[in-house]
Amino acid sequence: MMTADAPWSFSKKIPSDTSIGSGLVSELLDAMMEREWPPADMFRTQLAYEEAIVNAIRHGNKSDAAKSVHVEMHCDDERVRIRITDEGPGFDPSSVPDPRQDELLEVPGGRGVFLIHEIMSEVHYNDTGNQITMVKLKGDNPPDDDEET
Amino acid sequence: MPEPPLLIVHQGERGPLVSFRTEDINRASTARRIATEIEDLLADARLGPDQNLEVDLRGTTWLSTTALNQLIWVQRKARRREVSLVLLNVQSRVRNVFAMTRLERLFSFGQSRENAVPAEFDAAEA
Numbered sequence: 001m002m003t004a005d006a007p008w009s010f011s012k013k014i015p016s017d018t019s020i021g022s023g024l025v026s027e028l029l030d031a032m033m034e035r036e037w038p039p040a041d042m043f044r045t046q047l048a049y050e051e052a053i054v055n056a057i058r059h060g061n062k063s064d065a066a067k068s069v070h071v072e073m074h075c076d077d078e079r080v081r082i083r084i085t086d087e088g089p090g091f092d093p094s095s096v097p098d099p100r101q102d103e104l105l106e107v108p109g110g111r112g113v114f115l116i117h118e119i120m121s122e123v124h125y126n127d128t129g130n131q132i133t134m135v136k137l138k139g140d141n142p143p144d145d146d147e148e149t
Numbered sequence: 150m151p152e153p154p155l156l157i158v159h160q161g162e163r164g165p166l167v168s169f170r171t172e173d174i175n176r177a178s179t180a181r182r183i184a185t186e187i188e189d190l191l192a193d194a195r196l197g198p199d200q201n202l203e204v205d206l207r208g209t210t211w212l213s214t215t216a217l218n219q220l221i222w223v224q225r226k227a228r229r230r231e232v233s234l235v236l237l238n239v240q241s242r243v244r245n246v247f248a249m250t251r252l253e254r255l256f257s258f259g260q261s262r263e264n265a266v267p268a269e270f271d272a273a274e275a
Binding site: 022046050058099107111115 | 175176177210211213214215217218219221222224225242246249250251252254255
């Protein structure tokens with residue numbers, strides 16, 4: 001009889017350095033793999049995390065070395081939750097235009113917020129707009145053509 | 150001492166074929182360098198109309214918007230020279246990212262070097 005692994009949790013404050021921020025996701029992916037999450041879910045989670053951490057560091061903290069980002073991650077057999085909090089003034093996510101519009105298609109930038117909403121099961125911001133909470137539910141995405149990892 | 154190039158370049162029948170590491174195209178500093186190296190290649194190779202610049206994404210397991218931004222920039226540079234930028238061997242999950250963002254319309258896709266599907270979208274004509 002298989003017993004579920006205990007939930008995995010992670011919490012760390014990091015400097016505004018995208019290399020450091022991006023490196024943290026490997027621990028989450030290891031936890032997901034140990035709990036036999038599908039590759040498609042891991043792909044989407046990694047992508048959403050990368051977008052969110054870069055947004056927090058570059059746009060939230062303006063890459064200010066004096067500012068930190070708090071990364072909290074939780075993974076169990078059915079649910080991944082990622083919360084990223086920067087020390088910036090916040091933003092209004094509803095003010096970000098839809099990057100799929102014809103006139104914005106060739107404009108670099110502006111797709112991270114949109115992609116996060118497309119690929120994660122739930123997305124919430126705090127009132128200030130300097131904290132994002134993303135949830136991925138296991139198997140909650142369209143069937144993937146590519147079954148290879 | 151100059152930094153080593155990030156692009157891996159091969160010469161094909163219809164133009165150069167380039168590739169790069171997944172981590173390099175997804176990191177802002179190196180993604181920018183890759184884009185600049187591709188732009189230099191476009192100039193040095195004197196590519197012109199009806200020639201291709203092929204980007205082999207076979208080994209690219211994921212693409213962030215950082216990477217997409219640089220590919221958009223490169224596409225614009227190629228288009229100005231009337232060179233076709235073709236993305237080869239894109240994994241289906243990565244292709245889905247292009248589809249979600251409607252960027253599929255901006256690029257041509259193909260497998261290896263044959264049967265590229267041309268881009269549907271030309272901002273200049275939109």
